[in-house]
Amino acid sequence: MILFHSEDDFLALIDRHFPRAGEGIVLSRGDDAAIIACPGQVCVTTDLFLEDVHFRRSYFTPADVGYKALAVNVSDVAAMGCRPTGFVLGLTSPDDADREYWEEAMAGMAGLARALDLPLAGGDLSRGDKLGLCVTIWGAPGPSGRFLRRGQASPGDVLFVVGPVGLARVGLAVLEKEGRQAAERFPAAVAAHLRPEPRLAAGLALAALPEVSACMDVSDGLARDLPRLLPAGLGADLFIPPALLHPEVTAHAAGHGRKPEKEAVFGGEDYALLGCVSPAGWPAVRAAVSGAAAIGMVVPKNAYTLNGAPFSMAGFDHFG
């Protein structure tokens, strides 16, 4: 185990993985603060990624940890219809996470950052009992200048998702049970949990369509997130046929005597986009975003049905 000699030693590692220059970065890491150029309006969000809360070292490789800590933040920017333009990173390292661990973790994060041309503008680091990463990210809207907010849906709007729902929850279940060898039988589910794909292109495309009334990313499951998307007083009729679900979701549900659509509705951490669009605008969404799938309709009362039956929404809660 090769330990870090000093903070400077750690910062040199960061410098090897993340270039200091970047579009919009006037002054990069190394001062009291970075200086960024951000004309007009930007979106900003922060997400924690903590050992034994959001990930386990037993089945996340260091590269998975670095990748996902950034990816879940990028997903929030995608859900705003924006592209990310910079981020900062606070991290805590326990004694048993050595130089090799962080080389791999930062390589995993830097791979995603490089693919997105996304500069790391600054950060802070500390010893801690557990691994922890706190990313704050900002982003700019596309050429339309429009941000995709929540809470703008109307009764009759089509509800749609971009990306699988329920798959990451199956991945979590099988990883917790079997560790990484679960990838042999559930490769897509395991990948969905370890390496969620932020839907940036889809978010930007949706923001350019004025008929799209609202959008968010599904991090806590449809059951918990859909009520957050809709204005107060509205609900939804959801139609989630088995054909909409990934075969690994239906296979896992069948093996545990569960209804697969419930796995989809209660499953969290998919980071699929969930949006609303007027019925007239739905064809444009389908044309602009491959893989967008209708899953229901907004209704004018605060009530939900799933495949025709009344349905109560309640999902994962950190304090529940």
Added chain:
Amino acid sequence: MILFHSEDDFLALIDRHFPRAGEGIVLSRGDDAAIIACPGQVCVTTDLFLEDVHFRRSYFTPADVGYKALAVNVSDVAAMGCRPTGFVLGLTSPDDADREYWEEAMAGMAGLARALDLPLAGGDLSRGDKLGLCVTIWGAPGPSGRFLRRGQASPGDVLFVVGPVGLARVGLAVLEKEGRQAAERFPAAVAAHLRPEPRLAAGLALAALPEVSACMDVSDGLARDLPRLLPAGLGADLFIPPALLHPEVTAHAAGHGRKPEKEAVFGGEDYALLGCVSPAGWPAVRAAVSGAAAIGMVVPKNAYTLNGAPFSMAGFDHFG
């Protein structure tokens, strides 16, 4: 002990303490991301504030924790010569930090935010083994439009501080030894450690003076931070007479047989500003910033003296 029922319950507490509206906040908390208006350039920085690394619950009240987590970030913005315009907060809460704890902690943070008219734009929360706060803050320059960077000093520049040096370290030492009753004998030192004062007005005033060549805040002690301020290859002759130090620093040093100027040089967490100015500009600094005190001069070689004797710089290191 009153626990939180849910995340929504916790978020309601946040809403009680922090208004959603604020200057520059286009869309506040409650969506995937906030939307902020930030014309031109802004500075951005992030700092962790972690239990048993940066603070202990045994002698920090909850309000102290909330205050200081934000104050250390505000200090970085002050050191850039800016005023803070918004922040986000990631926090972890262990089981034994209940609703009352967070009410007080958020009241402590909100008191400072309110005094600065500083909006909380977003955040994330999670269970964790220990209390942790990760603040990311951004800020705008004053009317001059100038940011105060590091690394611009020249040989002959006057080095100065705004705020006490060494006092917070004495506070830490006596708090660790005696707990809060240390405040009876060392009230200023204890206050300096628990409630450091960000030097915002001073930072803005310094940025308006073109003769000021560099600035930073002293968080890890002069010994460690001064080499970070100066361009490579430069050093300094420091003159720190006892009269410059707070009486509690000299008293504590005397009680432990130490030289008081060394307490000042190795002491961390004061969040004093440390700046450089051309000799011709020094009178303007004194006139603009009450309490600015000269502590030495920049020299054209990478070497340091303290009160006339050669001196080796090395301070606190999280990985040392």
